[in-house]
Amino acid sequence: MPRQPRFSKEDIVEAGLRIVRTSGFDAVSARALGKELGTSSSPMFTMFQDMNEVMEAIRSAAEKTFMARMDGVTDYYPAFKEFGLRLVAFAKEESNLFQMLFLGKESRPEIAEDIAKKCLSQVKQGYNLTKEQAEMLFRQMWPVACGIAALCVKHPEDFPEETVSSTLSYHFSGIMSIIRSGKEIEDIQPKKR
Numbered sequence: 001m002p003r004q005p006r007f008s009k010e011d012i013v014e015a016g017l018r019i020v021r022t023s024g025f026d027a028v029s030a031r032a033l034g035k036e037l038g039t040s041s042s043p044m045f046t047m048f049q050d051m052n053e054v055m056e057a058i059r060s061a062a063e064k065t066f067m068a069r070m071d072g073v074t075d076y077y078p079a080f081k082e083f084g085l086r087l088v089a090f091a092k093e094e095s096n097l098f099q100m101l102f103l104g105k106e107s108r109p110e111i112a113e114d115i116a117k118k119c120l121s122q123v124k125q126g127y128n129l130t131k132e133q134a135e136m137l138f139r140q141m142w143p144v145a146c147g148i149a150a151l152c153v154k155h156p157e158d159f160p161e162e163t164v165s166s167t168l169s170y171h172f173s174g175i176m177s178i179i180r181s182g183k184e185i186e187d188i189q190p191k192k193r
Contacts, residue, residue: 012054015036016057017058017097025058059101059106070083073086079120087146092159098153116142120137123137129179141171
């Protein structure tokens with residue numbers, strides 16, 4: 001009778017998440033997982049076909065962690081501001097998971113982008129914006145929220161929540177003013193002196 005596995009897939013994935021949280025995604029290996037679990041690397045390959053499958057399972061678990069943080073974000077008004085605040089908080093508190101999901105070689109920013117678009121859909125209705133205006137607002141606000149979050153990975157202390165909140169408000173208000181005015185903004189080009 002074959003021996004029952006000592007570790008489940010979930011145990012291996014949780015061990016992988018712990019490694020990512022403490023040392024980053026690149027630190028995950030069969031040997032590191034075995035060490036984290038107090039065993040050899042062989043249990044990974046009784047549960048998973050190969051390390052690519054293990055890594056994908058870890059990435060999926062990290063995405064679920066992120067999605068749990070974003071749960072209910074559209075219950076706030078404006079939802080996009082709540083999204084921005086939560087995105088930045090995630091980058092500060094889970095910097096290695098944030099890097100893996102949004103800044104790494106195989107990042108998938110679309111998981112956050114999809115949530116941001118749902119938030120802006122709410123703003124579109126609440127502020128009576130056209131589809132084009134809502135898209136413009138998204139194109140301007142999305143890089144601001146992501147940029148602040150990315151900066152917080154290395155220097156979270158530079159962006160206390162009050163600063164993040166006011167920055168998002170200033171940008172949102174400024175963009176909304178431009179949208180409401182109906183005027184095109186001048187494309188300022190750098191010139192040599």
